[in-house]
Amino acid sequence: MSRWKAAAIHLSISLILAAIVATLLYTLWFPPPYFHAAGAGTLIPLLMGVDIAIGPLLTLLVISPAKPKRLRRLDVSIIASLQAVAFGYGFYVICQARPVFIVGEVDRLVVVAADALSDADLAKGSRPEYRHRSWNGPRLVGALPPTGSRTFDVVAQAMGSGKDIDRLPEFYVPYEQVANSLKRHGRPLASLKPKGAEQRRQLAELEQAAAANGQTLYFLPLERQDVYYTAIISSSQQQPIAVLTVDPWNIPTKK
Structure with missing residues (x-):
């Protein structure tokens, strides 16, 4: 088996594993609407990037058809161990950071x-x-x-x-x-000052959906380690229905 084929197989397995883990984390530990505010937008791609890069890349660099079968098995074992350790450490970090x-x-x-x-x-x-x-x-x-x-x-x-x-x-x-x-303490959405077209689009969609259902929305600051997001709350449910990466303060302050 060529090193390219071996790396491709390894990459496919790593991608499948990454997809399963990412789905689990997204639906269970970092569920909407708190996904980005909980830091998952940074942690999960980092974990997946390390996991996908270490295994397939090392396979591509190390595996060679010219090596004896015994050495190829040793190489695969070492690579798998390194990948498992890296993945385990990354998963532990995410576990500790989960909201x-x-x-x-x-x-x-x-x-x-x-x-x-x-x-x-x-x-x-x-x-x-x-x-x-x-x-x-x-x-x-x-x-x-x-x-x-x-x-x-x-x-x-x-x-x-x-x-x-x-x-x-x-x-x-x-x-x-x-x-x-x-x-x-909630404030109307009109007092928000979104930056960029994407944030304005998100706000417009939320307001349109609320108006169609006869609901009123307000917002509260959502804090994570002195970083602030905006939690959009429905007056009927009184719970967050969305979290936006919009600064909720006119002048950023610390708690």
Whole structure:
């Protein structure tokens, strides 16, 4: 078998594996509308690129019909091992970065990744479902500020470590408890300032679809690690129906 044929077979297998994994991640760990806001638009192509490049490229460079069969088998074993290690590490990184909670707090939504929560903080979750990291997509929850003696402790902790109530499951509540408060902070789509034709087209399509269904839309900032997106929310559902790469602030600010 020629090296080109071997590399082509290896590439085909890698593409099939990449398609299966990408579909799984897109539908389960990084589902719409949070796909890009959760960082999957960068992480998944990187993982797939490394996986596809390492195996087939090494096969093309190393495999040779002139080599003895024993050496060809050794080469294939080494290449497969390298590819498996690279893929496993990349998959682990994505696993740690997967969003496990979308937290509604005060005037925004916050994407909380698996590695942003400590086991100790999870153990204090206000409800059983808030005490573990989800494996089947992010949970939409709310967070209420502390009261009484815990207020000073949480404020001091936030100032010292940057860990606000969105990363403290003891303050999580069902999303319905904060939906009306978030709605009062929502702003009309007309106040958005999209950049470029694609963003304007997305907004126009959302507005047309909402008008056809007699719905009203508003937006809230969606934050991931101090990067802001725009969450479009239906007034009837009071939940995000789309996330756009539009800066929701006139003057970018940090939380």
